[in-house]
Amino acid sequence: MSEKVCVVAGAGGFIGGHLVDDLRKRGAGRIRAVDIKPEAEWFRRFDDVENLTFDLSEKQACIESCKGADLVYNLAADMGGMGFIENNKALCMLSVLINTHLLMAARDADVSQFFFASSACVYNAEKQKDAAVTPLREEDAYPAMPEDGYGWEKLFSERMCRHFAEDFGMKTVVARFHNVYGPFGTWQGGREKAPAAICRKVLEAVHSGEHAIEIWGDGKQTRSFMYIDDCIEGIHRIVEGNVPEPVNLGSNELVTINGLVDIVEQIAGVELQRTYKLDAPRGVNGRNSDNEKIRDCLGWEPGIPLREGMAKTYGWIREEFDRDRNN
Ligand code: NAD
DSSP, X not given: OTTOEEEEETXXXXXXXXXXXHHHHTTOSEEEEEESSOGGGOSOOOTTSEEEEOOTTSHHHHHHHHTTOSEEEEOOOOOOSHHHHTTOHHHHHHTHHHHHHHHHHHHHTTOSEEEEEEEGGGSOGGGGSSSSOOOBXXXXXXXXXXXXXXXXXXXXXXXXXXHHHHHHOOXXXXXXXXXXXXXXXXXXXXXXXXXXXXXXXXHHHHHHTOOEEEEXXXXXXXXXXXXXXXXXXXXXXXXXXXXXXXXXXXXXXEEEHHHHHHHHHHHHTOOOEEEEETTSOOOOSBOOBOOHHHHHHHSXXXXXXXXXXXXHHHHHHHHHHHHHHHO
16 A cells, blocks of 8 residues: 555545545555645644645646556545535535546546545435334435435546546546544534534533533434444545445444434433424434445445444544633
8 A cells, every 4th residue: 555645535524534544554655635624723733744735626736636646546525514505505506616626637647546425415315204213225316306405416426437447447446434433533613413412502501501412403313323433444444445336334333313412412421401493404304324335345334333333423522622611
């Protein structure tokens, strides 16, 4: 692996930051970390890699980023939790420029592989109406009726990867992430996802002494959540295994949002009065990952228990929360 130049697009973000760290630990040769955010705002920044601040929706920025590259991981997207994607559909769809220009630049740089981070939001909404959901299989993305805005962009970009492989002989691999959580991610500001938002709300309740929490929706909607270490391990395995066609990368430990709140309450050692904001963005009623394909292809699937991952996540958010309060 030591000769490879790996480009991580979206390296200033949650998953990108963890991927850069892991590539360093695995002894990947040159690592080029790229993000639109000023470096001071990256969740994780490492001095021993090349760090670039570029807007990757611009083609020239993608050309510069892919110079001499052998492997490109595209984790850059304008995204957030349900509160963000339901209210910013155009911004989400504009991420199509990032993947399109990166694919073109990667093709012209003759890279050996291109990884695209897709999402469970590509799945047909009809299959996600029931909280007791049947886990989603890869073929359930068609006929297409994905999450408006964000999901359509992901589905379109998946197709783009497929056609760059078919028409230009590029090796493209696509993973459909299902709700990733962990330390060094967004936990406040409007882009945070449910696990981080619930940790923050529990901390706020403890700090204020009010011992109340507002939950978006009725709390009965179901999801699965994958701890970041499983996500990073899965990315490597999918790239190394050159898994064809999009594949689910998610936990299949199904939990209701109420169940997730129970877990965080137990970790924090509190019990809170719950209120339900029924008109808040809440997404589909039920979503889980069917892992048969990843098991068949790789003999592996994400397995870190939710309770274990949430304890680490809560611990990190508590440190951030305390630091914010003390500043
Ligand atoms: P994130 O928001 O923490 O990271 C994305 C990064 O992309 C950000 O740092 C952002 O600044 C950067 N970016 C946005 N526009 C850019 C541009 N024009 N040029 C360069 N950089 C740009 O999100 P994340 O959770 O780390 O997600 C990484 C990828 O995984 C995204 O493609 C996301 O859609 C996908 N995904 C994430 C989840 C999840 O649960 N976190 C689930 C499904 C899919």
